[in-house]
Amino acid sequence: GAGVSQTPSNKVTEKGKYVELRCDPISGHTALYWYRQSLGQGPEFLIYFQGTGAADDSGLPNDRFFAVRPEGSVSTLKIQRTERGDSAMYLCASRQGNTGELFFGEGSRLTVL
Amino acid sequence: KQEVTQIPAALSVPEGENLVLNCSFTDSAIYNLQWFRQDPGKGLTSLLLIQSSQREQTSGRLNASLDKSSGRSTLYIAASQPGDSATYLCAVEHNTDKLIFGTGTRLQVFP
Numbered sequence: 001g002a003g004v005s006q007t008p009s010n011k012v013t014e015k016g017k018y019v020e021l022r023c024d025p026i027s028g029h030t031a032l033y034w035y036r037q038s039l040g041q042g043p044e045f046l047i048y049f050q051g052t053g054a055a056d057d058s059g060l061p062n063d064r065f066f067a068v069r070p071e072g073s074v075s076t077l078k079i080q081r082t083e084r085g086d087s088a089m090y091l092c093a094s095r096q097g098n099t100g101e102l103f104f105g106e107g108s109r110l111t112v113l
Numbered sequence: 114k115q116e117v118t119q120i121p122a123a124l125s126v127p128e129g130e131n132l133v134l135n136c137s138f139t140d141s142a143i144y145n146l147q148w149f150r151q152d153p154g155k156g157l158t159s160l161l162l163i164q165s166s167q168r169e170q171t172s173g174r175l176n177a178s179l180d181k182s183s184g185r186s187t188l189y190i191a192a193s194q195p196g197d198s199a200t201y202l203c204a205v206e207h208n209t210d211k212l213i214f215g216t217g218t219r220l221q222v223f224p
Binding site for chain 1: 117144145147149154155156157158159162202204206209210211212213214215216217
């Protein structure tokens with residue numbers, strides 16, 4: 001596709017469950033970012049991939065959160081033992097190289113009951 | 114630690130007004146600054162990117178300026194329209210390859 005694609009657009013789960021969120025970046029973009037946004041706040045950085053490797057995962061809040069990008073394209077954000085505080089919009093973005101304009105997807109809204 | 118502040122937090126104006134949205138940041142050693150628009154429940158749309166060596170960028174009715182030394186950027190919207198209603202976010206980038214966002218200005222333009 002022409003833009004960054006994220007699935008699912010909405011996910012409702014129960015506390016304690018496992019969740020996977022998928023991001024398909026713009027074709028050819030080597031850099032991929034995950035951000036988390038709570039209501040009324042700006043996006044907060046979670047993790048950044050350059051190619052297949054995580055160049056910076058300093059924003060992951062704890063070890064329940066993990067992300068992969070095995071082939072340097074699609075990325076999956078994985079959340080184990082979800083908690084109500086994990087409820088937020090999870091945004092993915094990509095760009096060519098590590099500078100320049102960043103393009104965001106429409107986000108995946110996660111609600112943990 | 115970089116902190117990005119946006120003022121005002123919310124703004125409601127009649128159609129046709131010219132607007133100024135403000136963004137300030139505490140660490141002036143930035144690579145670039147980017148302005149985004151976000152509609153409710155949606156992702157972010159990039160509006161303007163200003164490199165650290167630039168003073169301003171323009172796109173249609175939008176003009177963004179950057180004063181790196183004072184840690185400020187403004188987004189000027191000319192002749193506002195109801196379709197401009199959205200949240201506007203600014204974000205700065207250092208040599209860490211990641212953007213630090215402000216909390217946004219929520220704009221409502223009424224007919």
